[in-house]
Amino acid sequence: xxxxxxxxxxxxxxxxxxxxxxxxxxxxxxxxxxxxxxxxxxxxxxxxxxxxxxxxxxxxxxxxxxxxxxxxxxxxxxxxxxxxxxxxxxxxxxxxxxxxxxxxxxxxxxxxxxxxxxxxxxxxxxxxxxxxxxxxxxxxxxxxxxxxxxxxxxxxxxxx
Ligand code: FES
Numbered sequence: 001x002x003x004x005x006x007x008x009x010x011x012x013x014x015x016x017x018x019x020x021x022x023x024x025x026x027x028x029x030x031x032x033x034x035x036x037x038x039x040x041x042x043x044x045x046x047x048x049x050x051x052x053x054x055x056x057x058x059x060x061x062x063x064x065x066x067x068x069x070x071x072x073x074x075x076x077x078x079x080x081x082x083x084x085x086x087x088x089x090x091x092x093x094x095x096x097x098x099x100x101x102x103x104x105x106x107x108x109x110x111x112x113x114x115x116x117x118x119x120x121x122x123x124x125x126x127x128x129x130x131x132x133x134x135x136x137x138x139x140x141x142x143x144x145x146x147x148x149x150x151x152x153x154x155x156x157x158x159x160x
Contacts, residue, residue, distance in 0.1 A: 001020075002017045002018060002019055003017070003018055003020060003066050004016075004017055005017075005018060005027075005065055005066060005069050006069060006070055007068050007070065007071060007072075007073060008071070008072045008073065009028070009032060009034070009073045009074075009075065009078070010073070010074060010075060010077055010078025011078065014032075016031045016032065016065055016068075017031060018031065018065040018066060020064070020066055022064065022065045022066075023042075023060065023061050023064060023065065024051070024053075024058075024060040024061075024063040024065045024067070024068055024073075025037060025039055025042070025049045025059075025060035025061040025063075026039075027065035028051070028060060028073075028075060031065075032075075034075050034076075034077050036075060036076035036077050036106045037049055037050075037051055037060060037075050037106060037107075038103055038104070038106055038107060039061065040103065040104070040107075040135070041061070042061045043061065043062075044059045044061060044062045045133075045135070046104070046107075046134070046135045047059065047104070047107045047108070047111065047131075047133045047134030047135060048104050048106070048107040048134070048135075049061045049107060050106075050107035050108075050110045050111045050114075050134065051073055051074060051075050051110060052073065052074040052110060052113065052114050053068065053071060053072070053073055054071050054072055055072075055114075055117070055118075056114065057110065057111050057114040057115075074110070074113075075106075075110070076106035076107075076109060076110055079109060079110060079113055087109070087113070088151045088154055088155065089109050089112050089113060089116075089147065089148070089151045090109060092147040092148075092150045092151045092154075093105060093109060093144070093147045095147070095150075096143045096144075096146045096147040096150065097139075097143050098139060098143040098144045098146065098147040099139070100138035100139050101137075101138050104134060104135060104136045104137075107134050108131055108134045108136065108144060111130060111131055111133075111134055112127075112130070112131065112147075112148045112151070114130075115127065115130040115148070116148070116151065116152055120152060120159075121152060121156060122148075122152060124145060124149065127145050127148050127149065128141075131144065131145075131148075
């Protein structure tokens with residue numbers, strides 16, 4: 001039997017119709033048609049399914065959809081500033097060459113967004129710690145860290 005779960009996804013109120021054992025990841029990708037959130041390992045080890053749940057990053061493969069009743073979720077689709085304007089993190093990932101195959105990129109960008117929302121001036125070690133659960137098999141992380149540092153610097157410059 002399906003449960004109807006009222007939830008806010010990317011600032012839009014909606015309902016997910018889900019079986020009790022459905023993960024948030026699967027519900028987002030199927031019922032929500034939000035396929036930017038990727039399914040890598042499905043057991044909480046790769047970070048490709050990262051979304052922001054009530055302001056905190058979570059592995060959506062480890063959360064049941066029935067647990068998100070009346071909560072707020074932000075996915076990679078909701079990170080974008082507007083329809084024709086990407087988020088500075090997305091822009092800097094492109095500028096820095098921080099994506100190669102791109103499979104891990106949504107999860108890392110969402111994780112970086114959560115980090116910068118909470119800590120606008122992270123040290124390199126804090127960036128490394130934040131993305132430690134996001135596995136990338138292509139880039140070697142140098143460009144990813146560069147893109148996150150650049151975004152933080154730009155955002156802090158704007159606030160001065
Ligand atoms: Fe969720 Fe890998 S798919 S952590």
